[in-house]
Amino acid sequence: MQTHMAKRVEIIIEAPMEGRLRSALAGADISGYTVLPVLGGSGRSGEWSREGQVGRAGGMIAVICIVHPDRVDGLLSAAFAVLESHIGVVSVTDCEVLRAERF
């Protein structure tokens, strides 16, 4: 099938920052993304797990955003402004998509 080049950006970020990231993406005119739950993890700030947690402080989410290659830079700048002093990871992968008009 006919596919088109795109970029898959994956942002793993603290749950309490979700709203701010959403706003930043909207500000950069990125309106398509999907939020996945995260169970736990490990990093420089130690191991953690969501099990039994009531507050949002100890937890992260993963945001997946597929965009046209031209828009990656805008997206990364927007995300970086939110992430800068926070823990979290951003990765960008080349991918192909169906229905290019969407991205």
Next chain:
Amino acid sequence: MQTHMAKRVEIIIEAPMEGRLRSALAGADISGYTVLPVLGGSGRSGEWSREGQVGRAGGMIAVICIVHPDRVDGLLSAAFAVLESHIGVVSVTDCEVLRAERF
């Protein structure tokens, strides 16, 4: 370690379509995939979140399917037939796998 080329297909699709996608994949002889939960997202049809939802209507899932490069086209056609008039996103990424005989 010895790795082999493969493709990672990620399909984000409405939860009520899960059964149909599973059948379509089975029909295209794709028997290996993993379904991830999705918390929320945003797209042309607006923002949404699963929080507190009882019905399946307002929600999506993510299906990850790692296949041999030769089988991507069959997989995409099968997925596309289900997705066509529905909201959802498909992306394909190059990857490497261990144990090639599985894919």
Next chain:
Amino acid sequence: MQTHMAKRVEIIIEAPMEGRLRSALAGADISGYTVLPVLGGSGRSGEWSREGQVGRAGGMIAVICIVHPDRVDGLLSAAFAVLESHIGVVSVTDCEVLRAERF
């Protein structure tokens, strides 16, 4: 923005093996990873779903680990030692990251 090459390793593994995988990663000096929940899937050992399950036996998790390309081999060996005789899937994708000093 300035990005750096890295590898995204995705390991889908049985939930009861999570602790062992975590230890193996720690042993290979991989301290950064994120664990995602999995809802269900299909493979050579049949279809499954977490719905309504009480035990951990019938279920998997997905571990995402972003590493410097030089460290992929160590990571794969460590993961493979745990996975060897178990069901599960490992895939490796090229990606780019911000803040290279972290990986």
Next chain:
Amino acid sequence: MEMIFGLAAQNLVSPIILSFALGLFAALARSDLSVPEAAAKALSLYLLFAIGFKGGVSIAENGIDATLALSILAGVILSFLLPFIAFALLRGMTRMSALDAAAVAGHYGSISIVTFVAATSVLESQGIASEGYLVAVAAAMEAPAILSALWLAMRGSRGAAQVDGTLWREILLNGSIVLLLGAFAIGWITGPAGLAEIDSFIVAPFKGVLCLFLLDMGLVAGRGLRQTRGALGAGAVAFGLVMPPIGAAFGLAAALLLGLSTGGTVLLMTLSASASYIAVPAAMRVALPQANPSIYLTLSLGVTFPFNLTVGIPVYLAVATLLTGG
């Protein structure tokens, strides 16, 4: 009239309504208060199980008569019929496309079980009895409206609807129908003895659980209203307020024909007045994917549900009391 206002006022200060209002407020004020999805589903399983079970027990106690079958038949007819009225109104009152109008219409033929539960609990606090089999009528009214909606959609544009056997199975065996009817059957089979075994689970805490569930409904409704701000025109909102009393009037007519008790009349009116927000939306996503979900979800959950909860039920109760001489 005075009685209606009295009842309405009394209804408005019940913990149930206020819990819904709290959820609505929290969502509109953008509080991060939220009920986890799994907890919301668990609450709804509880409510369906409890209401079905109690309905079945009441049949076991009072026996059945011809009215049961006739009531179910009436429910099915109402569910088939009301979407046509809703569709005509929508086409007249709004600029919705035929497709969207058909999808919305399907919701108003079908029912909202939590509205039904809320009505039951108002009846209970007033000490008004009702026919236990109305639970079965509720279940019977869930699906037929979908058929009407799809017919309306297909009439508008051939090929609009994607209907197959799988869809029918999904509709007829959707979780809430199966649990409601299953619990109804269990209640019927085990009767008062069965109820005695589990009543401290399904009777005593029922209203409290309903409060928490309505808190969640308020949160979801409020979030929906916030996120789809602007998706609904004034015409659509007006439809969401006008359609319930019209539906209730049809329900009333049917109840009078059937000779239901005052309580039963209130419940049939409530069922007819209520709009689905679980079964029909899911079916519409599958069968009419082009129809805009924010329209039908917001109308059903954000406009009609609160209307019935606050104004509708007390009015239906007042009217039914007057006309059945209850």
Next chain:
Amino acid sequence: MEMIFGLAAQNLVSPIILSFALGLFAALARSDLSVPEAAAKALSLYLLFAIGFKGGVSIAENGIDATLALSILAGVILSFLLPFIAFALLRGMTRMSALDAAAVAGHYGSISIVTFVAATSVLESQGIASEGYLVAVAAAMEAPAILSALWLAMRGSRGAAQVDGTLWREILLNGSIVLLLGAFAIGWITGPAGLAEIDSFIVAPFKGVLCLFLLDMGLVAGRGLRQTRGALGAGAVAFGLVMPPIGAAFGLAAALLLGLSTGGTVLLMTLSASASYIAVPAAMRVALPQANPSIYLTLSLGVTFPFNLTVGIPVYLAVATLLTGG
């Protein structure tokens, strides 16, 4: 005989069994009815906490005697022993590989706590008392069978089992053992006064919660049966029906030797007859990854569990009543 049928019939129409049947039906009919994973786990935490606590309180009330220690010892021996019998039967009745047979055998030496809970609640409705410490016996029976299974597997093929210290810790400290014994200890320490503080949480709603949990068990069992259709041969199914009474017979012998009460005898029979579906499967996934999980999960949850729930428990009760002159 008549009594057995009477009891069985009575048992079959309890809300508990019917809830399980409803779940089974819904899953086999491919309804989308489902209990969220988190809700199912919460229900099981509740049941473990409640049953453990009540067991502990009963010890606080009645004191302990030598029989407690002997009963636990008997449970441990049964758990070690039964896998060997199960293994021999499996090798005779089916064409299962030694590895699969060993894995299955481990399940039948261990126990299913919800079967135990169901038996408790049958005893309760019959007004039959039992020794509170059988909760501790249940906990003691969870793990030893795993040892036997691993030994059987390793005898067949060296290196088949992957056993290490971590695994032992996981087995002995698995969540259900810790919660059951922990709640038992809390019940014992706080006694009737402690129970009085929380009985409207752990006693009154208990049976109703059990209904919802069994609904979920029915859904999971039915889905398992559907998805593994064909994985089980007739021989394996026959084993799943024959092994419980054999296990129960051993449990009966032990109970008679120990001089347990009628209720205690029923419970020890039930424990011996039941097959694990939480602790052992998880251990087998880790230690015997090549063994096919659909075989042992389907047998345990799809065949033996429903058998014990519907036929087994009433039969064990009838036999125990006869032989202990209860």
Next chain:
Amino acid sequence: MEMIFGLAAQNLVSPIILSFALGLFAALARSDLSVPEAAAKALSLYLLFAIGFKGGVSIAENGIDATLALSILAGVILSFLLPFIAFALLRGMTRMSALDAAAVAGHYGSISIVTFVAATSVLESQGIASEGYLVAVAAAMEAPAILSALWLAMRGSRGAAQVDGTLWREILLNGSIVLLLGAFAIGWITGPAGLAEIDSFIVAPFKGVLCLFLLDMGLVAGRGLRQTRGALGAGAVAFGLVMPPIGAAFGLAAALLLGLSTGGTVLLMTLSASASYIAVPAAMRVALPQANPSIYLTLSLGVTFPFNLTVGIPVYLAVATLLTGG
């Protein structure tokens, strides 16, 4: 003195404390026992709703007086003030950076609602009444301490704190404040009649639910202690044990000035002594991302919470009884 020990001993063997201890033990022993996140959140929603509602009903019953407003004012002042004391102590007792010390200090000015709930339930078993509006005081004490913490942090290093309007909305409208105050309002509006409708949900099972919630708290606290082993120095641990009585002393002074009842005095002491583990940590992650979360979470949940639960509350009760002549 004797009385204090008597009370403490009695408190220690309550199912509530033992449930917490069980969770702590299970986590430290690395059992896989766990409460799903959704279930833990559901339990906390229940507790907030119930405690808020009951507080509101008590106002409806007893009316309000000037003390209500003064008590809220006192709470706000305590919440503003205590972080300064905590900060000074931390800088003296530990080698924490100013930033970390500010973040920790914010937690100790704010409150832990489950500690408050536990104190309520101890009062209840002793038959000691308290002012219902202390629920509102609890809500009022959640946020002001955050302001003090941010001020302390910014004083240390300009630009350290990231504060904006969104953050203020999040803090003031955080879920637990909204639910607590909302339920309080509902209880107040619907009064004893409202309570009668739902008391078998929010009163009878309350303590049992609290047990399960404390089991979860024990699990989370134990896991935190295990995972951050070494992150806390002896000085920090000492602070976590010394700060609660100091906070309680301030709470006591305020209560005596206000002329609160014995029960009310205990509750205000408990609020002042307790440290936040939900609202403040989330605010700190956003506003002071460089502060180390394992320090403040472990101190609050792993040190101060268990201290208050086991030793603190009985001591506060004994002291309050002495000084208010209750």
